[in-house]
Amino acid sequence: MRIARIGAIGAERPVVIEDNEAIFVDSLIKDWNRDELEAGAIDRIKRAELSSLPRVSLHGQRYGSPVSHQTKVI
Numbered sequence: 001m002r003i004a005r006i007g008a009i010g011a012e013r014p015v016v017i018e019d020n021e022a023i024f025v026d027s028l029i030k031d032w033n034r035d036e037l038e039a040g041a042i043d044r045i046k047r048a049e050l051s052s053l054p055r056v057s058l059h060g061q062r063y064g065s066p067v068s069h070q071t072k073v074i
């Protein structure tokens with residue numbers, strides 16, 4: 001699973017990348033951040049039915065940091 005955050009600076013939304021589309025998952029999680037990831041966000045998304053969620057083409061989208069407010073970069 002590839003995760004990302006797309007949108008304008010300061011207004012990025014969490015998505016899952018599938019082929020050439022971004023699937024918005026902000027109805028399932030608040031954001032890709034430390035708290036959500038520690039609380040099982042990845043597993044929650046894996047179990048969810050993503051086919052009914054809004055999608056957008058990746059063409060022309062602005063990517064933000066994949067994890068918001070990260071505390072470490074390794």
